[in-house]
Amino acid sequence: MGRMEHIDEDLTLYRDMLIRCLEREVLPHYDRWEKQGHMPREVWNMLGAAGMLGPDMPEEYGAAGAPFEVNLMILEETCRLGLAGLSTGLNVHANIVMPYVNNIGTPEQKAYWLPKMATGEVIGAIGMTEPGAGSDLAGMRTNAVRDGDEYVINGSKIFITNGLNAGLVVLAAKTDPSKGAKGISLFLVDTSLPGFKKGKGIEKIGQHTSDTAELFFDNLRVPASALLGEENKGFVYLMQELPRERVGVATQAVGACEGAMALTVDYVTQRKAFGQAVSQFQNTRFKMAELRAEIELVKAYLAQCTARCKAGVMSTEEASILKLTSTELQCKVTDTCLQLFGGYGYTQEYPISRFYLDARVQTIYAGTSEIMKEMIARGVLGR
Numbered sequence: 001m002g003r004m005e006h007i008d009e010d011l012t013l014y015r016d017m018l019i020r021c022l023e024r025e026v027l028p029h030y031d032r033w034e035k036q037g038h039m040p041r042e043v044w045n046m047l048g049a050a051g052m053l054g055p056d057m058p059e060e061y062g063a064a065g066a067p068f069e070v071n072l073m074i075l076e077e078t079c080r081l082g083l084a085g086l087s088t089g090l091n092v093h094a095n096i097v098m099p100y101v102n103n104i105g106t107p108e109q110k111a112y113w114l115p116k117m118a119t120g121e122v123i124g125a126i127g128m129t130e131p132g133a134g135s136d137l138a139g140m141r142t143n144a145v146r147d148g149d150e151y152v153i154n155g156s157k158i159f160i161t162n163g164l165n166a167g168l169v170v171l172a173a174k175t176d177p178s179k180g181a182k183g184i185s186l187f188l189v190d191t192s193l194p195g196f197k198k199g200k201g202i203e204k205i206g207q208h209t210s211d212t213a214e215l216f217f218d219n220l221r222v223p224a225s226a227l228l229g230e231e232n233k234g235f236v237y238l239m240q241e242l243p244r245e246r247v248g249v250a251t252q253a254v255g256a257c258e259g260a261m262a263l264t265v266d267y268v269t270q271r272k273a274f275g276q277a278v279s280q281f282q283n284t285r286f287k288m289a290e291l292r293a294e295i296e297l298v299k300a301y302l303a304q305c306t307a308r309c310k311a312g313v314m315s316t317e318e319a320s321i322l323k324l325t326s327t328e329l330q331c332k333v334t335d336t337c338l339q340l341f342g343g344y345g346y347t348q349e350y351p352i353s354r355f356y357l358d359a360r361v362q363t364i365y366a367g368t369s370e371i372m373k374e375m376i377a378r379g380v381l382g383r
Contacts, residue, residue, distance in 0.1 A: 007067045014055065014070045018077055021050045030083060034208045034354070041165055044093075048120030052089075052100040061102075062113035068310050072251045079255030080262075082351050084358035087211030087252050092161045093117065095248040096241070097124030100170050101188070105228040105236055107240045109188060113168055122167035127157040127215055128187075133214060137172070137235060138180040142188060142217065144173040151175075151187065151227070153195070153220045159365070163213030164201055165192050171217075176232050184234035188226045188279070195220030199256045206357030220297055242367070243319040247309050249328035249366045250302050253359075257295050257333045260355040264337040265290070267344075268363075284340060291333050299325050317379035322370035327362040351352065 023046045027071055033039040047053055056071045057063035064070075070093060094117075096282035101113050101124075133139035142155025153173055160166070160217035169189040176183030176343040189196065199214035229237050265288070268278040278284050334356040338345035345352050363369045 007069055009266035010066050010070055010116040011073050011077070014066065015073055015077060017050060018074055021047070021084070021148040022078070022081060026083060026086065027081065027322055028131060030086075030209065034085065036204065038164070038209050038211050039209045043086075044120035044123055044165070046116060046120070047090075052094075052095040053118050053120055053338050054114070057098055057102055057118060059116055061110060063114070063117040068304065071271065072248065072306065075248055075251045079193075079252045080259040080352055081208070082259055082358075083103055083208040084252065084256060087124075087255070088207055088210045089162050091245075091248045092126060093124045094220060096245050097168065097170050098175065099244060100126070100186070100228065100237070100241055103241065105188070106187070106225075109228070113188065117168070123162050123165045124213075125166035125169045127159050127160055127169045129159050131156060131214075132160040135368060137184060137238070140172065140184065142171070142173045143177065144175050144185060146175070146224070147221075149224050150221045152226065153187065153189070153217045153222060155217050156185075157215045159202065160213055160215050160307075161210055161365075163215055164198055169215065170228065172234050172238065173324040174284060179232065180237045184238075185236045186237055187222055187230045188228050189217075189220070189222060190226075192383055193220055206354070206359070206360055207217060223374075243305075243309050243314040243316070245366050246319040247302070247306055247314075247325040248321045249362060250298070250305070253326035253330040253362055254295065254299055254302055255290075256330050256355060256359060257298075260337045260352060261288070261295070262293065263352050263355070264340055267350075268340055277348065278340065287336055287340065291336060294329055295333065298329055300325065315379075316375055318369070320375035322374040323367060324369055324376070327359075328337050330359045330362055
C-alpha cells in the first residue's frame with residue numbers, strides 16, 4: 001500500500017470516529033453551549049479519550065502519530081458541522097500549541113506537557129495579542145526579567161482563545177526591550193502558578209462556545225526551564241510556526257464554506273416562491289455556481305499549501321495568500337448564502353445565521369487581512 005493510500009485510510013477511519021463522537025456527544029448540546037457562552041470542561045477530556053487532540057503528535061507522548069492531514073480533517077469537519085467555536089479551540093490547542101511544544105521544546109518539556117494535552121487534562125492557549133499591540137509584535141509590553149534561576153513575568157494578553165480553561169500558555173514576552181521584535185522570547189507558563197490571573201470571558205458576536213479571555217501576569221515567576229527554545233528567538237519561532245496556524249485557519253474556512261453551501265442547497269431546493277423552488281431562479285443558480293467555483297479554487301490552493309507546509313517549505317507569502325483568500329471567501333460565502341435564506345437567514349432558528357457570525361473573526365485573528373496583504377505586497381514589491 002502506498003503512502004497516499006495510508007493517508008486516505010487514516011483520514012476515513014478518523015473521520016468516521018470523529019463524526020460518531022460529535023453526533024453523540026456534541027451536536028445534541030451545542031445550541032445550549034452557544035447560548036451559555038462556553039462548553040463544559042469535560043468535553044476536552046472526551047475528545048482526548050477519542051484520540052482527537054493532536055493525533056499527529058508522536059506516539060511516545062500518547063498521541064497516534066497520524067498524518068498531519070488528520071488534524072486538519074478534524075478542523076474541517078467540525079466547521080462543516082457548524083461547530084466553529086469548538087473548532088477554533090481545537091485549532092489553538094492541537095494545531096498550534098502542541099506543535100510549538102513538540103517542535104521547539106526540550107525532551108523534558110515535551111514529556112511533561114504533550115501527554116497531558118493529548119488526553120485533555122491540560123488545555124493549551126497562546127498568548128501574543130495585547131490590549132495595545134495586536135499584529136505589531138514590536139509594541140509588545142509584557143516582559144520577562146531573568147532573576148537567578150527564574151524569570152519574573154509582568155504584563156497582560158487579550159483575546160486569548162482557550163484562556164479561561166488554559167492549563168498551559170505559550171507566552172510571548174520581551175526579554176530584551178532594546179531589540180524590539182527581535183527581543184521576544186517564548187515561555188511555557190503553567191497557569192496554576194501564583195501571579196497568573198484570568199479575566200472574565202469576553203463576549204463576542206460569534207463563536208460563543210470558544211472561550212476567549214484576557215490574561216494577567218503579576219510578578220509571575222517561572223523557572224528558567226520554562227523558556228521555550230532560546231532566549232530572544234521568539235520572533236523566529238513565531239514566524240516558523242505561523243504557516244501551520246494559517247493552514248489550520250484556511251482549513252476551517254473551507255469546512256465552513258462547505259457547511260454553509262450544504263445548508264443553502266437544502267433550503268433553496270425546498271423553499272417555494274412565485275410558484276417554483278428558489279433553486280430554479282437564475283440568480284440563485286448563478287450565485288451558487290460562482291461560490292462553488294471559488295471554493296474549489298481555494299481548496300486546490302489549500303491542498304498545495306498543506307503539502308508544502310508538511311515538507312517545511314511553505315513561505316510566508318504563500319501562507320498569507322492562503323489565509324487572505326480562504327477567510328475572505330468564507331465571509332463572502334456565508335453572506336451570500338444567508339441572503340438566499342431571506343428573512344429566515346436573519347433568525348437564530350436557522351443555523352446559517354451562526355455560520356455567518358462565526359465567519360467574521362476569521363479575517364481578523366491569526367493575522368488580519370490587512371496584514372496578509374502587506375506580507376504579500378512585500379513579496380511582490382519588497383519592503
